Amino acid sequence: MKHDRDFDPNYGAAVEILPGVRRLTVNNPGPFTFFGTNTYLLGTSRLAVVDPGPADAAHVEAILKATSGASIEAIVVSHTHVDHSPAARMLKERTGAPIVGCGVHRAARDLMENEVNPLDASGDRQYAPDQHLHESEVFSAAGLTLQTIETPGHTANHLCFALAEENLLLSADHVMSWSTSIVAPPDGSMRDYMTSIDKLLNRPEQVYLPGHGGVIHDAHSYVRDLKQHRLSREASVLRELAGAPQTIPQIVARLYADVDPALHRAAGLSVFAHLEDLAGRGLVSASPGVSLTATFSLQTS
Ligand SMILES: [Zn+2]
Known part of the structure; x- marks a missing residue:
């Protein structure tokens, strides 16, 4: 954008x-x-x-x-x-x-x-x-x-x-x-x-x-x-999880590959914000629970 x-x-x-x-x-x-x-x-x-x-x-x-x-x-x-x-x-x-x-x-x-x-x-x-x-x-x-x-x-x-x-x-x-x-x-x-x-x-x-x-x-x-930017970021997070369960650092390494690594911590918090929202909407589950260090998967109902 x-x-x-x-x-x-x-x-x-x-x-x-x-x-x-x-x-x-x-x-x-x-x-x-x-x-x-x-x-x-x-x-x-x-x-x-x-x-x-x-x-x-x-x-x-x-x-x-x-x-x-x-x-x-x-x-x-x-x-x-x-x-x-x-x-x-x-x-x-x-x-x-x-x-x-x-x-x-x-x-x-x-x-x-x-x-x-x-x-x-x-x-x-x-x-x-x-x-x-x-x-x-x-x-x-x-x-x-x-x-x-x-x-x-x-x-x-x-x-x-x-x-x-x-x-x-x-x-x-x-x-x-x-x-x-x-x-x-x-x-x-x-x-x-x-x-x-x-x-x-x-x-x-x-x-x-x-x-x-x-x-x-x-x-x-x-x-x-x-708004569109956030929605497409959310869609990429879901796409990442469609492959396999992942941690936040793994998602960041792929989605922010072209971003200065000094900004990866902030990127991790932003991905966390999306995952917390997705978990709240029942689209994603987290093990052991929703946190920065959890492993996230697509929720299969
Ligand atoms: Zn300010």
Whole structure:
């Protein structure tokens, strides 16, 4: 599938995307963050700051500089990954603005016996919102109206926000232009992700502002491609198992043969997400039980 990797992070300074919508990218580039996390500044004289980013003092200063002369009325958080939410507390300390948005960090399911959460380091467990926004809830700040859309999958608490005044959706890490998003158990869930993908296709917005990378235009066609990409990945996993029972490393070695081995661990988590979903739907069985180290077979009923 085709991604858009053309992006100028313009570190340290806000870029105007539309009147009253600015993007300020954190200087935290990496294999999972692209050029860095996008913070959005919404409004003009009164502002809402969306996803202030990691605990990065220089970025907090850049936010304050870009918003000087205006009042920050709300700090909005989409999900509790360490590259999105920790600076909310730093910004609250400096401005007194409340933190609103997703609920506290949690996994999509309970840990299984002996399961070590491979994603532990990415969760911001200190995050505690002043106001937890739920499905369809409308939040007004800075003269704007944000509608909450629960979109679990990347994380269990992930939210997108529709900007009622524009044909615009803040898609955070659920839909990004530069890459597919990471869906990995136990924090994430492929079943939830696919439901959340369909949810966006049933909404009107066609322009998305993602948590990493550039603006997505013609978003529905892109989201349909993302859905197709996951469905074809699921079909290849099933095809692999049609040959013989296999472990996740065996499946990864075949399906990701042309991918940098440094990314095979992440690929394994993604295959695990598909297998967990397939097992939940009764299409695959796992021995001894569904886990990263199990052997998976097609379920013959
Ligand atoms: Zn992110």
